[in-house]
Amino acid sequence: xxxxxxxxxxxxxxxxxxxxxxxxxxxxxxxxxxxxxxxxxxxxxxxxxxxxxxxxxxxxxxxxxxxxxxxxxxxxxxxxxxx
Amino acid sequence: xxxxxxxxxxxxxxxxxxxxxxxxxxxxxxxxxxxxxxxxxxxxxxxxxxxxxxxxxxxxxxxxxxxxxxxxxxxxxxxxxxx
Numbered sequence: 001x002x003x004x005x006x007x008x009x010x011x012x013x014x015x016x017x018x019x020x021x022x023x024x025x026x027x028x029x030x031x032x033x034x035x036x037x038x039x040x041x042x043x044x045x046x047x048x049x050x051x052x053x054x055x056x057x058x059x060x061x062x063x064x065x066x067x068x069x070x071x072x073x074x075x076x077x078x079x080x081x082x083x
Numbered sequence: 084x085x086x087x088x089x090x091x092x093x094x095x096x097x098x099x100x101x102x103x104x105x106x107x108x109x110x111x112x113x114x115x116x117x118x119x120x121x122x123x124x125x126x127x128x129x130x131x132x133x134x135x136x137x138x139x140x141x142x143x144x145x146x147x148x149x150x151x152x153x154x155x156x157x158x159x160x161x162x163x164x165x166x
Binding site: 011014015031034037044068079 | 148
């Protein structure tokens, strides 16, 4: 019950973040929406590990949370003018 | 659970169309990151977590870094850089 409600709420979060990703007038909005979507997806992966009762699914969330911010950092560094 | 999978596939399709439609090239790179993110979750849904780990590592970090470095190296004169 609680897990199903959590999946619905995560679906809503993905929906609104995708709307900002599509609408976003500037590149910064899209970058921030993509970062938010990555964090929401990490929560979804942990929730799926709990739902299916498989500990191997947690490794995907671990890898994504370790490596996921690197792309955002690179794009932000490029927008800043460095790199 | 199947509804969430269908919803994620729809999100991936919308992001894939937006990659073609969008004008700014950096926004296209960010949208490609979102596609890779959703594909990783879909790989997890069809019970293949090792492919999902690989897709997360490559799609999140490596592809974005390579694309941004390529944009940095090949910025031509006529494509004026506006947001």
